[in-house]
Amino acid sequence: MKIQRKLLFLPLLCIAFLQAQAQSTLSVEHIMRDPLWMGTFPSSASWSDDSQTIYFRYNQAHDPADSLYKLALSKKGDISKLSWAEMRANERxxxxxxxxxxxxxxxxxxxxxxxxxxxxxxxxxxxxxxxxxxxxxxxxxxxxxxxxxxxxxxxxxxxxxxxxxTNISTESKPKDKSNTKDEKVAWLESENLELLDVVKERKENDKMRREYREAFRDAEEEEFTYYTEGKSPVNLQLSPDGNYATFSIYTSSSNKNTIVPDYVDASGYTTDLNTRSKVGTTPTKMEVGIYDLQRDTVYFISTSDLPGIKDLPDYVTDYPDKTWEEKERDVMISSPYFSPDGTKAIVNIGSADNKDRWIAAIDLQTGKLNTLDRQRDEAWIAGPGIGRSFFGGTLGWLPDNKHIYFQSEETGYSHLYLLDMTNGEKKALTSGKYEVFDPFLSKDKKSWYLTTSEVDPGERHFYKMPVMGGKMEKLTSMTGNNEVSLSPDEKKLAIIYSYSNKPAELYLQDNKVGAKAEQLTSGQSEEFKAYNWKDPEIVRFTAEDGAQVPARLYTPDPAKKNGAAIVFVHGAGYLQNVHKWWSSYFREYMFHNLLTDLGYTVLDIDYRGSAGYGRDWRTGIYRHMGGKDLSDQVDGVKYLVANHGVDPERVGLYGGSYGGFITLMALFNASETFKSGAALRSVTDWAHYNHGYTANILNTPEEDPIAYRRSSPIYFAEGLKGNLLMAHGMVDVNVHFQDVVRLSQRFIELGKDNWEMSIYPVEDHGFVEPSSWTDEYKRILKLFNSTLLEE
The missing domain is CATH 2.40.10 (Thrombin, subunit H)
Incomplete structure (x- = not known):
């Protein structure tokens, strides 16, 4: 027995020793300060009209917020802030x-x-x-x-x-008064005219005079007016040839909005913030009208002949006892896109159930549609550059008035296509297992400029390509993210460039293949540069279904390694954080450096549902959030245990928003893998989140309750075994504070006592105050140190 006790005690001594030795020059208080301590970093580059000056957002003077700065190419070292007068003069x-x-x-x-x-x-x-x-x-x-x-x-x-x-009135159409007399009035008039001849004669004379005046006007029609019956037309536009006008009419839904109380309003009173409605509510409806200026008539685009307009989604087979009505689905329609000469128009249409995107040609004389391209996805339509009606996206005309361009995930990755309107022939301009971002035409309309992930999912580079397709010329060469603004004369590239451990800086490069980029800003503070920020290794591990899952790996100095690991879960669901550029999660990145200094191994996973890896990865969570996105976290831990000496009994995880949701699902449904977790501003019940995001993935609670039941943490709260910290802003108008309040009551009713809550009265979904960030992350670090390192 004594020998066994000694053997058990030795690992504890080693852990205590490592804790004492594992130090960091970083601290939570240090890294969670106002980000200005790090320096100032440029964003949103643009050009002067003469291509001689670059404008960008910057904060060289450490003002309360970024301002617009300029840098003249003739004076590359001279960065100056625009005055108010200069900004006004440059406003367009x-x-x-x-x-x-x-x-x-x-x-x-x-x-x-x-x-x-x-x-x-x-x-x-x-x-x-x-x-x-x-x-x-x-x-x-x-x-x-x-x-x-x-x-x-x-x-x-x-x-x-x-x-x-045009002659559009938002009033109601005047009623015809000629036949508005009620029965009693009509009888009295008839009786009066029968009795009084003079009155009858005068009435007949009035009628003849009126008819004469109408004939004298050559029977000219009254000016045509279209009455919208109280609705305001929006998106008014005239066709380039002047023959047609188009407009949209919205019918707003009467959905009930939710209320978020603000307990710390400056007035001293509790005020109510009127926020969004919840998923499953009736969506806003929209119609697109065509005003024929030659015929003085208005008619509306008809979607009844769209192919598959009555198609039911595949998930209905999970509800055999329910009768599903075959009917035309609700759709949202974009404003028409007219050809340069105005003789043709196309429209982008998205189904309200998110399963279809149609691009169709409009018969401008009738409003009927001819479908040019239909993209169907039994999960949901999305991806870079793929708009659903008014959600934007890549769509337009070439100058030849013949070809349209758009992006589609037809192959599983978002690529750029041309379609010949004369014969319906579609041509892919790009192809491969990568994605295309923000394509646009050159000034002479002979070339495309576009950004892609062709080199690697974790890199973004800028290319040039012939307008009808052909070889892409790669113009940027720096490893990481190259966010390019092309000068108006198309001779120069202004590049906002960053790398994994290097925040963004502004670079200048000639618009030539192989040209070298010149750095124009150097914004890191001396304090920030004093620390050797880690360049995380990008790895891939095998998931239970054989998929190769990308992740960022932070490994500690072997002398400091404590055997514990932290898994970070990024937010937003559809977001990429495993890449080779400076992360938008820069606070978390610095926290991971701190954790690694203290001996932790950190893994940051682009789980199923993340952006950057094509359609199948994006839709891997369809109808089951907390399915593959959670099993990817579990498989990540298995990878750490097998390859990086991590103790399977000493693993925690944390994340915010969607990351908070996964943290809850992990502690409830994978408690054998995760000993502790911090769920920040987390969704606890998807039926209480918004429609635009949630209905894509889970459909609606009324029609697909199975998806909501298996995806919402509140239904699995009894599975909590580890140690849970929840943190939430009380004025969060995105994921409402109500979410964690309801889950807390569930814990109380279940008799759970291994959880705690930290509330932040002045914070919305994205924290602002350094004091809030500091308090939150001190609690997270304390949770991990106390549960993963101490016995």
Missing amino acids: SGEEFNSDKSLRLYQKDKKLMLEVMATGISTTLIEWPENFSNAKFMANENEISFASKNNLYVFNRTSKTTRKV
Whole structure:
């Protein structure tokens, strides 16, 4: 017995010794300060019109917030903040260019301005008495359309005249008064006319005079007016040829919004924040109207003939006792995209159940649709550049008025396509197991510029490619993320570049293959540079289903290694954090450096559902959050135990938002793997989250309760065995504080006592105050040190 006790005591002595030896120059208080201590790092680069100055967001003066700075290419070392007067002079609200970008329209107060790009000289075209928007050059470029007070107008640059081209009223259509008399009034009038001849004669004379006047006007029709019956038309636009106007009409849902109490309002009173509704509520409906200006008539786009409009989703087979009605699904329709000459138009349509995206040509004379491309996904439509109706995405026309371009996940990865409108032929311009981001046409319309992950899922590079497809030329070469802004003359690249352990800096490069990028900023503080920030290794481990799961691995100095491990779970679900650039989770990154200094091994996983790896990875959590995304965390721990000397009895995990949700599911459903966890601002019941995100993945609670039941932590709370810390902001308008309140009551009713809660009265979903960050992470570190290192 004495020998056994000595053997058991030795590991404890070793752990205590390692704890005493494992020190770090970092501390939670140090790294969770106002981020200004790290330095100042550029973002959002753009160019002056003459391509001689780069503008970017920066904070060289340590102001309360970032400001707009400039750097002239002729004075590369001279970075200066724009004055208020300079910013006002450079503002171009609602700017729009003509086809060759020689002219620019913009709005200044209630003036429509025209700027000649070669000279920089602006002139006032009109001073309008009301607010206006959406000013655009028409196809002939001599005329300019704009919207004001629910109608469209056209300004002629030659005649300097403005004409109203639509007649839309938000009022109700006047009722026909000729047949509005009730039965009693009609009887009295008839009786009166029968008795009084003079009155009868006068009435007949009035009728003849009225008919004469109408005939004298050559039977001209009254001015056509379209009445919207109290609804405001939005997205008004005129076709470039001036023949059609289009607009959208929204029917808002009457969903009940949730209330978040603010207990620390400056007034001293508790105030209610009126926030979002919950998943499963009735979505807003939208119609797109076509105003035929030649025929003075309005009609609406019809979606009833879309292929598969009545298709039921596959999951209905899980509910054999329910009768599913075959009916047209609700859809959301984008504003039409007109060809440059205005003779053709396409529209992007997304089904409300998120299973379909149609791109269709519009018959402008009838409103009927001809489907050009249908993308169906039994999970949900998404991916880089893939818009569902008004959600944006890559979609437009080539200058030939013949081809349209768009992105699709048809192959499992988001790629760029062309489609010939004359024959329906579709051509993939890019292909492979990588994704395409933000493609745009060159100034001469002969080339594409685009960013892709072709080199590696963890890198982003900028390319050039012929407009009809062909070899892509890789223009950037720095390993990491290259966020490029192309100069207007297309000779230079302004690059916001970062690497795993190097925050963003601004670089300049010639727009040539093989050109070397020149660093223009150096924003790291001396204090930040004094620490040797770790470059985490990117690894892949095998999941239980054979998938290769990417992860960032932080390993400690062997002399400090304590055998414990922490798994970090990133938030947002659809987000990538295993990459070779500076993470948006920079506080967590610094915390992982601290943990590694203290002897912990840290693993940061791009679990199923994460961005950057194509459609199958993205949809791996469909109808079961807490399924493969959780088993990937468990398999990550198995990898650490097998390959990095981690003690399977000393593993914790933590994360915020979606990461907090996974932490709860891990402690409830994988308690044999995880001894402790910190769930930050976590979703506890998906039926209480928002519609836009949740309905994609789990459908709706009314139609697919199975998915919600197996995906919501609150149903598995009885499985809690380890040590749980929950932390939540009380004014969180994204994941409401109500989530953890309901789960806490569940713990109380279950008699659980191995949990604690930390609340932050002034914080929303994303914490702001350094004191809150510090308090939260001190508690997280204390949890791990006390449960994973101490007996």
